[in-house]
């Protein structure tokens with residue numbers, strides 16, 4: 001069976017197929033994420049994937065394949081009524097493309113398919129968060145049409161917080 005590293009010689013823009021993520025993708029998802037973030041997050045993905053795939057009517061977790069190999073994925077969820085929202089909002093939790101396949105339109109294909117699926121579910125907003133200094137990720141989101149939201153994201157440091 002071909003592995004991701006054996007596809008290193010692929011150049012140009014390979015045709016990718018975007019499909020729904022399946023439980024069997026867990027190992028590959030962990031592998032791709034580890035390449036991108038530098039460490040494996042098995043527990044996180046076991047939990048996330050299980051939650052994401054629970055509701056089969058909401059196909060918002062997607063994988064991108066090239067030559068039958070998973071090379072990118074995203075995990076998203078639709079929230080109904082949280083944070084005082086009156087309309088459903090989709091939240092994109094995680095997005096990653098294997099480093100060997102980045103810059104070839106695969107991330108854009110994943111986001112485009114997600115947007116199409118969400119429109120079909122009558123969800124009007126897709127939300128995500130990124131570190132303020134994750135410039136490359138922010139650039140990517142900008143090219144996909146994301147813009148800063150009219151909300152403030154707050155953290156409380158539970159170890160050292162002082163009320164003022």
Ligand SMILES: CC(C)(COP(=O)(O)OP(=O)(O)OC[C@H]1O[C@@H](n2cnc3c(N)ncnc32)[C@H](O)[C@@H]1OP(=O)(O)O)[C@@H](O)C(=O)NCCC(=O)NCCS
Pocket residue numbers: 036037093094095096097098101102103104105106107108109135136137139140143144
């Ligand atoms: C961000 C990421 C998903 C983009 O996927 P990709 O397949 O490489 O992106 P695409 O080839 O589809 O690029 C789409 C557009 O975004 C732009 N873009 C992509 N990566 C970019 C970068 N690093 N810097 C600037 N622009 C970028 C491209 O130029 C392209 O713009 P264009 O359509 O005007 O040509 C991918 O690079 C990745 O996985 N990065 C790591 C993400 C990460 O840190 N995840 C942590 C877990 S959440």
